[in-house]
Amino acid sequence: MEGIYENTYEDTYDVVVVGGGPGGEVAADRIVRAGLTAVVVEAEAVGGECSYRACVPSKALLRPGAARAAARSVDGARQAVTAELDPAQVLARRDRFTGRGDDTGQAEWLNGAGIPLVRGHGRLAGERRVEVTGADGTVRALRARLAVVLGKGTEPALPPVEGLDGIGVWTNRQATTAGSVPRRLVVIGGGVVACEMATAWHSLGSSVTLLVRDQALLTGWEPCAGEEVVRGLTALGVTVRFGVSATRVARDATTRTVTVETDDGATLDCDEVLAAVGRRPRTADLGLQSVGLRAGDWLPVDDTCRVTGLEGDWLYAVGDINHRAPLTHMAKYQARACAAAIAERAAGRPADTGGRQAWSAEADRFAVPQAVFTHPEVASVGLTERAAREAGLAVRAVEYRIDDVAGAALHADDYRGHAKLVVDESRGVVVGCTLTGPLATELIHTATVAIVGEVPLERLRHAVPAFPTVSEVWLRLLEAYGL
Numbered sequence: 001m002e003g004i005y006e007n008t009y010e011d012t013y014d015v016v017v018v019g020g021g022p023g024g025e026v027a028a029d030r031i032v033r034a035g036l037t038a039v040v041v042e043a044e045a046v047g048g049e050c051s052y053r054a055c056v057p058s059k060a061l062l063r064p065g066a067a068r069a070a071a072r073s074v075d076g077a078r079q080a081v082t083a084e085l086d087p088a089q090v091l092a093r094r095d096r097f098t099g100r101g102d103d104t105g106q107a108e109w110l111n112g113a114g115i116p117l118v119r120g121h122g123r124l125a126g127e128r129r130v131e132v133t134g135a136d137g138t139v140r141a142l143r144a145r146l147a148v149v150l151g152k153g154t155e156p157a158l159p160p161v162e163g164l165d166g167i168g169v170w171t172n173r174q175a176t177t178a179g180s181v182p183r184r185l186v187v188i189g190g191g192v193v194a195c196e197m198a199t200a201w202h203s204l205g206s207s208v209t210l211l212v213r214d215q216a217l218l219t220g221w222e223p224c225a226g227e228e229v230v231r232g233l234t235a236l237g238v239t240v241r242f243g244v245s246a247t248r249v250a251r252d253a254t255t256r257t258v259t260v261e262t263d264d265g266a267t268l269d270c271d272e273v274l275a276a277v278g279r280r281p282r283t284a285d286l287g288l289q290s291v292g293l294r295a296g297d298w299l300p301v302d303d304t305c306r307v308t309g310l311e312g313d314w315l316y317a318v319g320d321i322n323h324r325a326p327l328t329h330m331a332k333y334q335a336r337a338c339a340a341a342i343a344e345r346a347a348g349r350p351a352d353t354g355g356r357q358a359w360s361a362e363a364d365r366f367a368v369p370q371a372v373f374t375h376p377e378v379a380s381v382g383l384t385e386r387a388a389r390e391a392g393l394a395v396r397a398v399e400y401r402i403d404d405v406a407g408a409a410l411h412a413d414d415y416r417g418h419a420k421l422v423v424d425e426s427r428g429v430v431v432g433c434t435l436t437g438p439l440a441t442e443l444i445h446t447a448t449v450a451i452v453g454e455v456p457l458e459r460l461r462h463a464v465p466a467f468p469t470v471s472e473v474w475l476r477l478l479e480a481y482g483l
């Protein structure tokens, strides 16, 4: 490809980052901190899906309901919290977090970090080259001396339901940005988005029905997680229907009501339908063919986030697009590793992996924490018992009802929670943990430290949790293990 741009003005940087979401932003920041130069190309808003249409607005929608439930779970406080949530205030608070998509603050942050921002759609145009098409159609050429980092995220997948494109179906975008509360909401899916958004919109007054194709929520988690969430949703008044798929939807032009037909012959009416059935790569229009890669695929990477199947050390992919661990904190973790690898290789060293180096995002494979802000909260890290057995580990699982911990009873009158540890018996270390119940999302980091640190259970007996905290569940789990 050398020579193509000989007569064209090109901006050259050490690293060109395509996509200014959590992964891209952190990669650029770390590159610059390593003494190299970087530019960020962003098609919509710096901060990515996470800041405006995913993590941040969804948690902002969930927090008021959780705060009210927490107060109502303590006698004495319960009597002081009698009113319903104020949807207008909740939506206004959410908008304060997202700025309604205005990325001025994040763009200023990039500027302050010494990272130029090029607005437009980035595409690979051969090795180490990116073309950016601006909103006015002008094309700008960027050249990377060292590497191109792709952090361009994903888009929502849609289920094969007839009529879906004619009703203004909600995806995560509408579900996190809507300016009014639908009276009746049907949610297709049984994963994290479905569970969190059902919880949030129910708390704001929607009548919510979940259509779950599988026989459980949160499949892929320990069964206790999905069981506790379905129990919680049902107790709130959300209808959860298992083994049911929507087949056809249509919106009445006059009443605006949507009729949903399901494969068990039933119909139900609603005001909005949220499709929450996972994500798909958006790599069709990324110029992958220009470097010999197939368009439309996920981008597999090694532990340094270097794209596999390509000659040379120049193309990296961080965040959702590499399909390793589709979470914001893991996108940022990968970005830190990726930037360290690029800097290491720029210094002429190979950045080999395998020993917990700064340039290895190896925790993607054994210690991915996830916090789900349903009612009750659920959180997990590492392997499920099933996954550990399938990986051939000599596994022993230990379980404990968190309700029986003194700190939990003091925390909430109706505390209900479950803890499960998965122990690799051959090494005597924790390889997985799942928690449900109040504070689960905060507690999970203790398990992450134990897993990543490979702390022997024998040694954990000396890590004494304070009385009376919910953390005393660790003591009980060790006792249940026999220590």
Ligand SMILES: Cc1cc2nc3c(=O)[nH]c(=O)nc-3n(C[C@H](O)[C@H](O)[C@H](O)COP(=O)(O)OP(=O)(O)OC[C@H]3O[C@@H](n4cnc5c(N)ncnc54)[C@H](O)[C@@H]3O)c2cc1C
Pocket: 018, 019, 020, 021, 022, 023, 024, 041, 042, 043, 044, 045, 046, 047, 048, 049, 050, 051, 053, 054, 055, 056, 058, 059, 120, 121, 122, 123, 151, 152, 153, 154, 172, 176, 193, 285, 286, 318, 319, 320, 321, 325, 326, 327, 328, 329, 330, 331
């Ligand atoms: C409803 C919902 C809630 C979630 N909640 C959480 C949560 O609580 N915690 C959590 O950890 N994760 C959560 N996630 C997942 C999280 O949003 C993603 O893992 C995270 O956003 C991935 O970051 P990323 O940088 O890979 O991509 P993104 O955040 O998607 O950012 C990609 C950026 O690249 C830009 N871009 C795309 N193509 C181009 C191009 N060709 N040229 C230039 N720019 C381009 C996009 O405009 C975007 O700004 C949630 C997801 C959803 C859907």
Ligand SMILES: NC(=O)c1ccc[n+]([C@@H]2O[C@H](COP(=O)([O-])OP(=O)(O)OC[C@H]3O[C@@H](n4cnc5c(N)ncnc54)[C@H](O)[C@@H]3O)[C@@H](O)[C@H]2O)c1
Pocket: 158, 159, 160, 188, 189, 190, 191, 192, 193, 194, 196, 212, 213, 214, 218, 219, 245, 276, 277, 278, 279, 325, 326, 327, 370, 371, 372, 373
């Ligand atoms: N709190 C958090 O950390 C958080 C919150 C929301 C989203 N996320 C991230 O966002 C990603 C996307 O979340 P998601 O809930 O969309 O995906 P998911 O993969 O978690 O769940 C998808 C669900 O849709 C179902 N499904 C798939 N195809 C279907 C079809 N054709 N018809 C009906 N059901 C179908 C699956 O069985 C599953 O229940 C997750 O992987 C997660 O990492 C994280």
